[in-house]
Amino acid sequence: MSRKVKRRNPIPTFAFVVDGETEIWYLQMLKQNERGIRLNVKPKIPQKKALEDQFDLVCVLAKGEYDSVYWIVDLDAIIKESNEAISGTKTRLSCFNEMRVKLCNEYQNVRVIVNNPCLEFWFLLHFERTSKYYRSCSYVVRSLKKYLSGYEKTERFFKKRDNDIYLQLKPFLHRAIENAAALDPFDLEDPERAICEMHELFHHKEFKPCLGD
Numbered sequence: 001m002s003r004k005v006k007r008r009n010p011i012p013t014f015a016f017v018v019d020g021e022t023e024i025w026y027l028q029m030l031k032q033n034e035r036g037i038r039l040n041v042k043p044k045i046p047q048k049k050a051l052e053d054q055f056d057l058v059c060v061l062a063k064g065e066y067d068s069v070y071w072i073v074d075l076d077a078i079i080k081e082s083n084e085a086i087s088g089t090k091t092r093l094s095c096f097n098e099m100r101v102k103l104c105n106e107y108q109n110v111r112v113i114v115n116n117p118c119l120e121f122w123f124l125l126h127f128e129r130t131s132k133y134y135r136s137c138s139y140v141v142r143s144l145k146k147y148l149s150g151y152e153k154t155e156r157f158f159k160k161r162d163n164d165i166y167l168q169l170k171p172f173l174h175r176a177i178e179n180a181a182a183l184d185p186f187d188l189e190d191p192e193r194a195i196c197e198m199h200e201l202f203h204h205k206e207f208k209p210c211l212g213d
Contacts (some may be wrong), residue, residue: 005197011039011040011080012039012040012068013065013067014042014067014206015043016043016069017061018045019052021155022120024159025117025159026166026188029159030166032164032166036208037206037207038072038206039067040146042148049119055099067109067118068110068204069109069111070112070113070201071112073096073112073113073114074117074120075114076116076119076137077090079117079191080091100112113197114185114195114197116133116193117134117140118137120140122198123165123169123178123194125175125179126173126176127144127175129178130179131194142210177211181199
């Protein structure tokens with residue numbers, strides 16, 4: 001009698017579409033340090049970083065072999081472009097919202113994560129419970145340096161041996177998730193406020209090892 005071969009569950013693969021290297025370095029360090037995570041993390045930066053190019057890449061990846069596709073969006077530049085738009089023309093915010101709604105309606109494996117103004121606000125929430133609206137990422141960095149001495153947007157800082165960005169933030173991850181969840185999600189009618197949806201990533205079952213669950 002032949003024995004049934006017990007097949008191992010395939011390792012899920014998550015793709016992340018981002019427009020900057022800081023997101024890639026953070027995700028790489030997360031995967032490097034969280035050995036209990038049973039998934040492949042593949043950050044992607046489009047060759048052109050325009051909003052439309054990012055959107056197109058998300059659509060391509062969503063139709064491919066990836067189990068989940070996350071689009072991480074910094075809202076500060078989009079708001080700036082919208083405020084500078086000629087009156088009566090469609091703003092970048094409106095364009096982004098149309099893309100966001102389309103992705104949510106057409107792709108079950110896509111999640112759009114909005115940070116306002118930038119990823120560094122997620123880092124700051126590891127140390128502070130705040131709903132302060134920062135118009136520029138540079139202002140967030142100024143506050144962040146009170147907790148992360150010498151912080152800089154460089155690969156050297158993010159990947160410092162035995163003291164990389166994820167290791168520095170890890171002890172405060174639960175606090176960051178709670179602080180981010182306390183903020184309201186993206187709203188086209190009220191975009192100029194603090195937003196951080198990074199906590200949604202850690203709600204996925206594959207990221208539970210990060211929380212010690």
